[in-house]
Amino acid sequence: MTASILDGIVLGFQFGLLAAGLTLVYGLGGVLHLAYGQMAVISAMVVLFTLDAGVPVVPAVGIGLIAGGLLGLILDLTILRPVYRLQGEARVLLSLLLTLGVAFVVDGFLNWRYPLVGLSLHVGGGPVELLGVPMRRGSLVASGVTLASFLMLFGFLRGTALGRAVRSVIEDEEGARLVGIDPRRMLRIILVMSGVLAAIVAVTRSMVAPVTVTAGFSITVFALIVTVVGGLGSVSGALLAGIILGVVNSIAASYIGTFLSLIILLAAAALTIVLRPAGLLGVRE
């Protein structure tokens, strides 16, 4: 049981960081980014190809992160232009459809060109014991990196002027405008950040299990579930929901079965929407 819980927490951190990117994009820009999983996958592929080219691990990962950020920027400069001309529900709908289209294009292309390809980062060394459970080093390093990323994200949002500006747009976009903040520019920054976060998750996940070209849509679905439960626009909500759902998923998977554990996660998201749409710690409805 302890093993399941610990595995769940490791998974939970990943869920959380994944959701953090998505929730920031939605909370700030009112944009639903359904190509998120594909962004993670592309970053993983970039790391893979860079490694194959002989580049050492750390720089390769760095390049992967930069690639993630660049993808966010490209998305902002292209697809999101027409989206930003709309407001409210229309904006969410159009962003949903256009990013879905992008997701298909990327997914289809990658699976056609590089089928069965996946990124796996091996972290050397034997298992480390934690609370009587042998944990793979890969899991521990992944969790460490993810936690560190979360800390940096929190530090940015709470401690810097730019981070404050980002939060203000999430709290009240008009209010932010009235203080001289350009929401469009903030969205661009957040999209780049979400790309980097997606890349971090992809890379750390690959330390635990292979990240394959087919993973795109399931990554997006998981991110969406955790985002909804945590509350749209709340990074701390994403972390909390991530951990809870990660543990639930892990326990359910070992005692009940993978299909049903996924159903439990889906049900959790559905219940949250129906009973408490703001999520655990959310802001926007």
Place this chain on the structure above:
Amino acid sequence: MTGRFSKATGTSVIGGAEQHPSRSMRTVFLLVALVGALLALVPLWLGSSRVMMGVAVLGLAFACYVIAFNLIFGSTGQLFLCVGALAGIGGYGGAILADTVGVPVAVAIALATVGASLTGGLLSWIAVRRSLGVIFTGIVTLIFSLTFENLLLGLGTLTGGESGFLISAGAGTFIRGQIPPYYLMLAMVLSFVIVHGLLRRSHFGWAFRALRDDEVAAELAGVDVARYRVYAAMIGAAMLGLAGATYAFAEGRISPTTFGFAQLDVTVIVMLAFGGIGTLFGPVLGAATFTFLDEVLIDFGRLRLVAYGTLIIALFLWMPRGVIPTVGDLFRRRRNRRQPGSSRGHSTSGPADDPPPLASTEP
């Protein structure tokens, strides 16, 4: 200088307000007869190939799905991303009832249709009771879809799991034939179009238009928004269940991919967007076009997804209202140009250009 922050409701993103029923029912019947006659000729062309007839039947099934989705989303703005699941309730429900429980095929189809209809109504009722907006309705129904798919995969003994199962009920009868199912589905498509047309002209149609244009005003005018939303969902879901069940028996085998989200919902949305949301024949056009396109591209495997994705992007960027309305606009504009001084306003966008709502929202 037009409003930089023009508010637009959900459906206007994809297509404008539903066309006002400028056509009389007689025109609708005529068009139905025309389209029906055209489509009835297809077996003359493809009838010798069981595979091609199968594709044609699938195309007609899709036309039914799209008409249903058009009714649910186009008429009342409920983003039901569970088209596949509802059709699946029809398909799997009917198949299991007939094969495992032993109910006669026709009864199985009827029961499955009712089951789908009630499910659709329930989802709509939940969305209405909890005032879920378009997006949350979409997410909840998406979750329902994924849950349904996973249930199909998980409850293997009942559903055959990932590989599905062969339906023995109905084998040897006309429903499993090479040509008859085509005409059966064609009749279904045409009757669905007629039902849609009738609904539009009825007080349902009036209520739908009112609640889509301005929900608050509609409530104030006495339209029970909740009830009409649920009605629309139930009728649409019934269509989905019926089509799904019939298709299942026509094919003779089903698996989770027959009614999966990726295979059905996404395709249906693209077909509808292409044909024209809110139109009567847009769904048929969309289904026909994409069934044809899919066949042409069948050898390209995964690349088809790329084509679909590009089409979605192109459609929603440049022709968000679909082919039929856009073409209609072109004709109207050309006609207006020939008559100087004519002042038809209505061409392009949706609610943003409509007359102001009854209840003013100005602070």
Place this chain on the structure above:
Amino acid sequence: MLDVRGLSAGYQGNDVVHDVSIHVDDGEAVMIIGSNGAGKTTLFRAMCGLLASSAGEVSFQGNDLTGMATHQLVRLGLGFVPAERHLFPRMTVKEHLALGAYPGRPDSDTMNVVLDVFPRLAERRSQRAGTMSGGEQQMLAMARALMARPRLLVLDEPTTGLAPKLAHEAYEALDAMRREGLTILVAEQQVPLAMAFSDRGYVLEDGVISIEGTSEALAADPRVRGAYLGIA
């Protein structure tokens, strides 16, 4: 300083305010009065870039502002305090003030001045805006706008929902800033307060400016007295 000419704006193609022309000179306090629905908020939103105008021009210190986005206007030296306040519920007073100064660093001198004018806020530096009372929120909205050291402060109905004592305090604060050299344009429904405070005023009725003049002239005008001051 501020010159509005022929401004028309509205929603969904229908104008709510028509052909409005007002001007505010350096150091003045100008009011726009009118009853509910007259269009004050629409005018405010059009002037601060949250609503696109359908006609007319706005210029500020010689710069043409038409079509500019709100955040650009703020950078030019305009400060806005909207009727709905638009505060950030989960952020503290201190964070609001820091944001007010965005993109610059929050200057401690300015912060001290602002907190002097609003002592209640000084007591609540770490309190979240969402937990504050209406009056405190109104003060915060004003303080936030002041952190950017604007040259012109535009307010929309700053006393809505405030108890009379707090409304007076708000205007006292505005007066204090006025004496520091701030130019103020305020749209107000509580006419006596605004009149006591302003030099000049405009009366907005059904979206058009019907009367304009100095505060004394308006106070003496029988139309104004009857409709807005409750004097027969």
